[in-house]
Amino acid sequence: MIASTRANLVTLITAPTVWAVHFLVCYVAAATHCAKAMADARVFTGAEWPDITLARFVIAAATVVALAAIALSSRQAWGHWAHGDAEPPYDDATFDDRQQFLGFATILLCGLSFVGVIFVALPALFIGDCR
Amino acid sequence: MQSALDPGGHEAREVASLFWVMLAGAGLVWSAVMGLAVYATRIRPDPHEEKVGHRLILWGGVAFPVVVLAGLLLYGLPLMTTLREPGEGLRIDVSGEQFWFRVTYRPKDGAPVASANEIRMPVGERVEFALTAPDVIHSFWIPSLGGKVDMIPGRENRLVLKAERPGSYRGVCAEFCGASHALMAFTVVAMEKPDFDAWLARQSAPPIEDAGAATGKELFVNNGCGACHRVSGTEAKGEVGPDLTRFGERGTVGAGLLPNTRDNVVRFIRETDALKPRVKMPAYPALSIEDTAAIAAYLGSLK
DSSP states (O other): OOOOSSOOHHHHHHHHHHHHHHHHHHHHHHHHHHHHHHHHHOOOTTOOOOBOHHHHHHHHHHHHHHHHHHHHHHHHHHHHHHHSOOOTTOOSSSHHHHHHHHHHHHHHHHHHHHHHHHHHHTHHHHOOBOO | OOOTTSOOBHHHHHHHHHHHHHHHHHHHHHHHHHHHHHIIIIIOOSOOOHHHHHHHIIIIIIIHHHHHHHHHHHHHTTHHHHTTOOOOSOEEEEEEETTEEEEEEEOSSSOOEEEESEEEEEBTSEEEEEEEOSSSOEEEEOTTTOOOEEEOTTOOEEEEEEBOSOEEEEEEEOSOOSTTGGGOEEEEEEEOHHHHHHHHHHHTSOOOOOGGGHHHHHHHHHTTGGGTOBOTTSSOBOOSSOOOTTGGGOSEETTTTEEOOHHHHHHHHHSHHHHSTTOSSOOOTTSOHHHHHHHHHHHHHOO
């Protein structure tokens, strides 16, 4: 989350970056947790699968943090968008147009990233072990 | 016999119903989009108000896909747990090798049983498959029983399948693995549990020898077939090629290549590489047809 009074390319990609990092955290958490647990348990034939409660907590926490960061990013972008009084499609070579274009594009990306983060986290709701 | 849409097992049934639900959903979305296209080009081709356009983008382009995708995801995800229940005791190791399948039954109590290119399993019991490969990547797929799982050198992948209907199913290698990839298949025989238990119990004993096939057995041993092939209870103890202990019970010769008849076995021994390109077994055209037929008769008698 980069706080900025002006919209720029960094504020634009904040939300997708959060989405990407969240994706990485979820997968790495589950993969390392299960790789270790499976190596320890060496499960086969009727044995219980090691559970992933710890990884699920990590994923839940990462999801809350990611969604909050995206919400903050979109609030800031809303400010950039509402700031000027240019008219869509914001394609004049003026400062206001650029700000509003970036602000609006950031809001759309925030929406996409928000849904993306939720979809990435959903499997952890259903899957409780390393199977 | 080999259709994922004709399920004979629990996993395949779940996957087939997922497919139909997805197909119905896709059909509805397709019809709606086509309907809109007809509406916009034929029924009312003149421009609409900007507000209507914005609303269409918001509801049709954002809200609708999010809701539909979330719905499909929430429907599909719980399948991941039900498709991966643990096995119920019997484990079968299957190794994909160029270009056949090495099969080892590992019952919970009892000695392992070696076989090849045919898998027998009990109906109504979740059987665990441990999948490996020594050479290149293969993939283990019995479309009527469940999804496919890759066999990767250096890894042991697991797959649990539950057959629900007795019968004979076809399995294939589903990952290109070389010249004879398309000629690498196996048969799955799902048997009622008591029949299967009796069959498995019989496997630990050597095959019954047919007195009439003694010449063939002698030729089999003297020509060195046992360097690569194993026949339990004889001096043939090779581990390179398929175990032939109960070859006569199998439906095919050459890993699903040809029906297991005496003529086809003779052909396979004499023209191995022509029938199955790049196979590791050399052809034996130098053996006379009579000798080869005697070997084929011996193999066919192993039950």
